[in-house]
Amino acid sequence: MKKLTVFMLLLLFMVPSAVSAKSFSVDRVQIQGWVQPNGDVLVNEVFTYTLDGTFESIKRSFPEQHAKQIRGFNSFIINHPQPIVGELEESVLTRAVDTYKEGKFTTTYNSGDETVSILYTYTLENAVLSYDTYSDLTIEYFDRSANHDQDLKNVTITYVLPGAVGMNSIHGFLSDRQGQKPSVYRDGISFHTPNSAAYTNTRTRVFFPSDIMTKQQKISAPISFAQALQQEQDRNDQMNARISKLPILTHWVEIGSVLFLLLMGIIFLLKQRLFSLVGNTDLVLQTDPTYLTLVDQNGKFNRKNFLSGLFSLEEKGIVKAEMTQAASRFQGVVDAPQTTLVFRLLQSNEQMNKSKKVLLSHEQYLVTWLFKGRIGHRRFHLHDLAGPGEKAKRTGYVNVRKQAEFHKNHLHWHKDVVQLMTEANALSTVIPKVLKTVIIVCIWLATLIGFYLDDLNAWGMVFFTLVIALFFYIHQKDLMKKWPTIALFIALFFGSAQISDAELDLALLFMIITGAILFYLTPVAIPRSITAFYTKMSIAKFRRQVRRGMPAYLQPDEQERWLVRAYILNKSKKRLPAIKGALPETSPLLPLFALPVDPLHFSYSTWAGKAAGKGGSSYTSSFDGGGGYSDGGDGGGGAGAD
DSSP states (O other): OHHHHHHHHHHHHHSOOSOOSSEEEEEEEEEEEEEOTTSOEEEEEEEEEEEEEEEEEEEEEOOHHHHTTEEEEEEEEEOOSSOOTTOOOGGGEEEOOEEEETTEEEEEEEEEEEEEEEEEEEEETTOEEEBSSOEEEEEEEEOSSGGGOSOEEEEEEEEEOSSOOOGGGOEEEEEOTTOOOOEEETTEEEEEEEEEOTTSOEEEEEEEOGGGOTTSOOBOOSSOHHHHHHHHHHHHHHHHHHHHTHHHHHHHHHHHHHHHHHHHHHHHHHHOOSOOSSOOHHHHHHSOHHHHHHHHTTTOOOTTHHHHHHHHHHHTTSEEEEEEEOOGGGTTOTTOOSEEEEEEEOSOHHHHHHTTOOOOHHHHHHHHHHOBSSTTOOEEEGGGSSOOOTTSOSOOHHHHHHHHHHHHHHHHHHHHHHHHHHHTTSEESHHHHHHHHHHHHHHHHHHHHHHHHTTOOHHHHHHHHHHHHHHHHHHHHOTTOOHHHHHHHHHHHHHHHTOOOHHHHHHHHHHHHHHHHHHHHSOSOEEOSHHHHHHHHHHHHHHHHHHHOOOTTOOHHHHHHHHHHHHHTOOOSSSOOOOOSOOOTTOTTGGGGGSSSOHHHHHHHTGGGOOSSSSOOHHHHHHHTTOOOOOOOOOOTTSOBO
């Protein structure tokens, strides 16, 4: 849950804030180009800004494909309330100071909280391609880069040809999501869009007779005039067809998010440990402790799991659990429990074979792993897994290796138990794996389709897919590692952010957030049988009984079982369960519940060489989730403002 919280905070930091100290809008854009007989285009642009806050400069940048064609760039402050491009007199213009750096022209302007219009003038060299039968003028004023990071309202683009050729001889196309049908004149053409959305293309293409380009050398046309018109028409039709499907995809993404929310509710009900509508506390006393722990934890690796295996062996008469003195290196240490648990192996392998007590594979592994020493004196003291004492060397290869070896064996034993329970149809690990895969695939497919409909670069789609596939592959190789999935969702977030359609982008963001929550909420395993589900509900009832106190009707052997389950099913990692009422004085585990802190928590808190204390150790949180070992603006829109 901690990792999910960190991921959600990362998403919140990555989402742009709606509140800014200063902002601006581009309310109107007027562009007029006079086509020259030599192929150049003289361009006048009037940008009208509304500035909210104080700005020191205003910027105008161009798509990379045209940046090297710009010559003679100048800017002017317009002293007129309603300027019209091409009709401005020098008396209303004030020359501004321009600088050029890294593809941006910067106009110095020290003011704010007002509406201002800026005139940009420049020459776009060799903008026209003239063939022997027709001329082609293609200019992309705003593209998907930082050149266009702001919505541009009320955009008009007009071209004046060097001569009259007749309305039927001029053919124009505007590639823009809200582009309207152009107005054609005998010597020019005009395009209009009410809104050029940020990070979208605004591109014009005009075909006209080449005989008016008297100062430009003609070359042989690669395709005929009719073919060129048809290609551009098909290109625009395909773009419009894809864009028209964006609302449909947005609708399905929203449905996917709702389904994720519904699945979240179902998963929560399956894994919750707070309430139950059915169940029987007597069933908990009769059920194997290891089975109880794995069902209760939904197969999750937990640092207390191996203790449930030891108590299971105790109830089979293989080991004996007792309270004993703390290891000598911890005696007298502040906040260190002076007593702890010890498990004694009662029989050797030969004695168990003679008594016909057959151990399952995971039980045999537990005995071989934890119990060392000569026959008849083999035991596991809880401080065998603890770190060094205060007087010992805190760090070192030997200590770290011992801790790593313990965790490795614990993880191996845990996987064996989970596999056994899945083979017995008590738990299912397949359904959670499939669900997590479906979450990733659904978000990835929705984003990829969004890329296609949004007319994003094919190489960008391929790169996005490779990144997602890489992180998903690393996750599948080791499901215990959390960082690949965190990186995967971050990649999905940044991938969806490339989509310029605002509604789809927002829907995908919500889908990623709900998908991430569902992904991390989905446990390693879920109850597969009615028995397992009933047992889980019974455990919830048993916890409520623990808070009320031990029932008076229990027999001595049942009292011992009750105390064991009260301890291993305790949700707190640090504190022992708070039990009201008197406890049986004859129980060997009675001193356990009198301790101020869980002795297992103390043992883990000594890992990584840190002294025992209230702060614990970085290893404590690491092993809760099965992890590893640890110590410890510019404005834009093609014309922005600063």
